[in-house]
Amino acid sequence: MHALAPELKKFRQVFVVCDRNVEAFAREISGVDEPFCITADEAHKTMDTVMDICRALLSAGAGREALLLAVGGGVTTDLAGFAASIYKRGIRYANVPTTLLGQVDAGIGGKTGVNLDGFKNEVGTIRQPEFTAVFPEVLESLPEKELRSGLAEMLKTFVIKNPAHAYERTVALFAAARANGGLCPAVGDSELPELIRAAAGIKQAIVDKDEFEKGGRRKLNLGHSWAHAIEWWQSAAPGRTDLSHGEAVAIGIVQAARLAEKLGLAEEPGLPARLSEELQLCGLPSELPCPQGELLPAMRNDKKAESGRIRLVLPVKVGKVIVKQVNINILEP
Numbered sequence: 472m473h474a475l476a477p478e479l480k481k482f483r484q485v486f487v488v489c490d491r492n493v494e495a496f497a498r499e500i501s502g503v504d505e506p507f508c509i510t511a512d513e514a515h516k517t518m519d520t521v522m523d524i525c526r527a528l529l530s531a532g533a534g535r536e537a538l539l540l541a542v543g544g545g546v547t548t549d550l551a552g553f554a555a556s557i558y559k560r561g562i563r564y565a566n567v568p569t570t571l572l573g574q575v576d577a578g579i580g581g582k583t584g585v586n587l588d589g590f591k592n593e594v595g596t597i598r599q600p601e602f603t604a605v606f607p608e609v610l611e612s613l614p615e616k617e618l619r620s621g622l623a624e625m626l627k628t629f630v631i632k633n634p635a636h637a638y639e640r641t642v643a644l645f646a647a648a649r650a651n652g653g654l655c656p657a658v659g660d661s662e663l664p665e666l667i668r669a670a671a672g673i674k675q676a677i678v679d680k681d682e683f684e685k686g687g688r689r690k691l692n693l694g695h696s697w698a699h700a701i702e703w704w705q706s707a708a709p710g711r712t713d714l715s716h717g718e719a720v721a722i723g724i725v726q727a728a729r730l731a732e733k734l735g736l737a738e739e740p741g742l743p744a745r746l747s748e749e750l751q752l753c754g755l756p757s758e759l760p761c762p763q764g765e766l767l768p769a770m771r772n773d774k775k776a777e778s779g780r781i782r783l784v785l786p787v788k789v790g791k792v793i794v795k796q797v798n799i800n801i802l803e804p
């Protein structure tokens with residue numbers, strides 16, 4: 472029997488959309504022989520792919536009671552969730568994230584969407600999945616850079632909330648794996664599955680309280696104001712760094728901690744140095760790839776900036792952040 476049989480038997484019709492890099496896994500866990508495969512990259516995260524998914528559903532005879540199961544990383548779950556939210560004015564969907572980032576972040580929370588004219592996630596919906604099922608063993612084939620990107624979001628979550636020393640345990644696990652010559656701790660015999668569940672649970676609890684990001688959900692943006700600016704900076708000219716989203720988030724977390732300290736908000740002395748050292752132990756970067764001043768144009772244009780003020784998430788100790796509006800000038804060198 473396939474692994475998802477108990478969950479899937481509740482639905483009269485089940486269709487699968489998967490990242491073509493995990494097609495065999497998608498068949499194996501769902502028992503569906505003909506998943507609709509997509510190319511999972513940002514260039515294909517478009518309305519055209521959403522329409523391709525809707526067409527595939529239509530031609531396979533998917534009705535309003537159907538479930539669309541998404542198997543893949545954030546690109547796949549964002550696309551499938553969006554298609555499900557508009558096909559026949561909305562059918563149900565569920566996620567099986569196959570990246571670490573998907574398991575702790577993108578597969579949870581109901582944000583769906585596509586890129587528009589090169590701008591990320593400009594069109595989308597909020598629609599909660601029926602369930603998100605995590606199979607940690609699928610991470611064994613994940614490329615190291617992708618794993619590192621997810622690790623940064625996982626550590627970000629534990630800087631926001633740190634139950635049972637999850638942050639310290641995650642650092643210890645990944646630092647030990649790195650010291651042994653690999654980035655990924657063996658999923659079978661480590662605490663990784665439990666830590667993934669803890670991070671996913673924290674995000675889910677935050678979203679449950681604030682689905683539409685009017686309050687607490689904003690905390691999940693820790694590190695992201697800098698990350699988005701770094702991503703803009705590196706795409707603005709050829710030959711610059713090639714940091715993943717997660718790597719940029721790691722740098723952003725340290726910057727946010729430095730600002731918290733500068734503003735006299737810190738509750739844990741030496742937090743920026745501690746975070747910087749521990750992120751590096753896990754193979755993540757922690758320093759800006761350019762002078763801060765070069766990031767300011769992007770930070771001024773941030774969606775969350777209004778008349779020279781920007782809402783930032785500032786870590787004051789591991790396990791506690793505060794959301795604060797600051798004048799962007801404070802970031803000037």
Ligand SMILES: NC(=O)c1ccc[n+]([C@@H]2O[C@H](COP(=O)([O-])OP(=O)(O)OC[C@H]3O[C@@H](n4cnc5c(N)ncnc54)[C@H](O)[C@@H]3O)[C@@H](O)[C@H]2O)c1
Pocket residue numbers: 490491492493511512513516543544545546547549569570571572573576577578579580581582583591592609610611612613614617620
């Ligand atoms: N909806 C949300 O709340 C949310 C949150 C964060 C990010 N996102 C979105 O998620 C996307 C990034 O997603 P991602 O980082 O999960 O990865 P991804 O979907 O971009 O996949 C990254 C790469 O890994 C490959 N891959 C996936 N699983 C694999 C596996 N198990 N083994 C081998 N290769 C595998 C993919 O084919 C792809 O080449 C972005 O588009 C971002 O906007 C959404």
Ligand SMILES: [Zn+2]
Pocket residue numbers: 624695716720
């Ligand atoms: Zn992110």
